Amino acid sequence: MQVSEVNDIKIYNLSHGKSIPEWLSDRKRRLLLKKDVDLRRRIQLIQDLEMPAVSHGIQVSRDGQYVVSTGVYKPRVRCFDVNQLAMKFERCFDEEVVKFQILSDDYTKLVFLFVDRYVEIHSQFGRYFRIRIPHFGRDMAYNPKTCDLYFVGDCAQVFRLNLEVGSFLKPYDTNSISFNTCALNPHHNLFFCGSHEGMVEAFDPRSKSRVAVLDCGLSSVTAETSVDGMPSVTHIAFRDALHMAVGTATGQVLLYDIRAYKPYTVKDHRYGLPIKDIEFIDGGGLDLIASMDSKIIKIWKRDTGEPYTAIQADSDFNDLCVVPNTGMMFVANEAPKILSYYMPSLGPAPKWCAFLDRITEELEESTENTIYDDYKFVTQRELEELGLNHLMGTNLLRAYMHGFFLDMRLYHKAKASSDPFAYEEYRKKKIKDKIEAERADRVVVKSSLPKVNADLAQRLAEESENMTKKGSKKSKPDLLNDDRFKDIFANPDFEINEQSDEYRLLHPVVNKILKPQTKPSEESKAKYITNFEEIMSDDEKDDSSNDSESEVESESESSDDNHNWTQEVKQNYRQLREENKRKESDSRQTNAKFYKLKSDKAFANINDMNSHSEGNTSKASLEERLKNLEANNELTRSGSGSGSGGVYGNRVMSYEPKTNKKSKNKEELQKHLSERKRVARTAKGIKFTKQTKMF
Secondary structure (H helix, E strand, O other): OEEEEEOOEEEEEOOOOOOOOOOOOHHHHHHHHHHOHHHHHOOOOOOOOEOOOEEEEEEEOOOOOEEEEEEEOOOEEEEEEOOOOEEEEEEEOOOOEEEEEEOOOOOOOEEEEEOOOEEEEEOOOOEEEEEEOOOOEEEEEEEOOOOEEEEEEOOOEEEEEEOOOOEEEEEEEOOOOOEEEEEEOOOOOOEEEEEOOOEEEEEEOOOOEEEEEEEHHHHOOOOOOOOOOOOOEEEEEEOOOOEEEEEEOOOEEEEEEOOOOOOOEEEEOOOOOOOOEEEEEOHHHOOEEEEEOOOEEEEEEOOOOOEEEEEEOOOOEEEEEEOOOOOEEEEEEOOOEOEEEEOOOOOOOOHHHOHHHHHHHHHHHOOOOOOOOOEEEEEHHHHHHHOOHHHOOOOOEEEEOOEEEEEHHHHHHHHHHHOOOHHHHHHHHHHHHHHHHHHHHOOOOOOOOOOOOHHHHHHHHHHHHHHHHHOOOOOOOOOOOOHHHHHHHOOHHHOOOOOOHHHHHHOHHHHHHOOOOOOHHHHHHHHHHHHEEEEOOHHHHHHHHHHHHHHHHHHHHHHHOOOHHHHHHHHHHHHHHHHHHHHHHHHOOOOOOEEEEOOOOOOOOHHHHHHOOHHHHHHOOHHHHHHHHHHHHHHHHHOOOOOOOOOOOOOOOOOOOOOOHHHHHHHHHHHHHHHHHHHOOOOOOOOOOOOOOOO
16 A cells, blocks of 8 residues: 555555566465565455556446456456455457446346447347447447437447337438537437547437537637647547536536536646546545546636645556545556555445545554565765766666665665675674773763763753743653654764854853863963064955954944944854964974064063053053162162063073083093003913914
């Protein structure tokens, strides 16, 4: 079963799933069902509700107990008993069936129109009667009041076959070249037929003559419709005695009141395909219409034409059958399996499959996500890492959202080839985790904060504590205890990088609160910056002047702006720009920087430099200034301390010259050699005896 939701309307495709080949034996089918899980889990509403190749038409008997369908190949008809949920019988033909009608309330009386102009009437046991019409037929209709069978086709006449007498009656003469469809209104027994020229002609069986002609081709051309070609009439349907629906070959559906010549609603499918079937749906208290072409089934509101929902499939549609007073419909299509759909919003399930309501209720209550077991979703970056980016555009990849669906077998092969040591790393990681778990017996102070986004968790915990202390009545959701957000503190993929530029620009207030305090080294550096000025080149001066101008402009703008948020964003932007410049300067080769004094009074004494008392001495009295000057002169005369003495920044330094280190080492080496010579013993007193040769 496949569940889809179009325009907030749930549609259950009951025929979705794998099908077993017909040519398999019963033994192989049983073995295949044991092996394949998908085949065991599929839902077969009616057993073998399918055709060997293509299904052409499908109808439900008036008593609702039998479903009759025709198809190929070989041409055949199949009847299904809904009480047994299985096929009742199957009959084969020599030619394909164009149209068929169920004459009785059950399956016992059937009539078939074939492509070779033959008409066959079948009874319960099989074929009962066979006759041939003068021209090729395209559609037929049955009048139960008079037992007349009407045939229309590629001629200007409507042929009538009376089943009670068993002979043809005088045909109806028309002004059209050919007809595509016909229908009988069961309320007043008026017979309608649609022509190739876009005309609808009505006949009264009592007078046996034409009573009205309606031009539908001209009415289908409006400002909201796109008509390309001849708007021939392809289908006619009735809701009651007055309301009629007409489908055209250009994809328009026209709703008429038979008392008026103009339609009150025109619906365009926008595909330009012929309308094959139209059904009125009154179930569920809704006034809807289901119109079908070969590509789509559109369900829309009869009064306004507003779309309600739509059904599409992989194969083309051929025929539509809506089970009366239910939300079930069968669709014959260009595929072996006959499609069956169930929409709870249109009505309940039929009596013979009431279990569908329970299944759909269980599906609505379940919150499990749909998982594609046979496919792996990969992003474009992962695809490049696997080395499969050359497969983009082929049928091996199915594009979906921001990535692709890849076959699981191909994914495992590519993963193994791209990273052959992945299993070994996984094995080592598992062993390491197991060893760490065994070592966890020792006493460890466990932190209440999670490993991922610990700072965020701490801030949230502090906020919740503050809220409880304040006793606020408003209860905010707790992200730490909410299962919907547990991956934020467990999955490393959701870790927040607070040092990134994007985060700092998006959260300026948080960045200001969490900004670290200025380091002491920076504070001490600021003291010397006030006394020294950097000597810069001409290019650097231009850059600094531009930066200062932009800062002044931003400050003026921020002063005019009353929003603190804008000011914080601008400040963060300037800070990020300065950091980027600093990183660029660090990456380049560093050059020597030169500084100069801003004033000659900056280093009048060492106390002024440390305490920045230049402004204070200017405000001091004359007596205090004289005392400070005498103290500095005494310090200069005493000469104590390294670099002492001097006035207004001058310094006096004294040093004693030391001997050269190399000469000192040379003297020590010569002294050492002379001592060794005195102590050393000579070998002059030793006598050597000459040894004779032994051989």
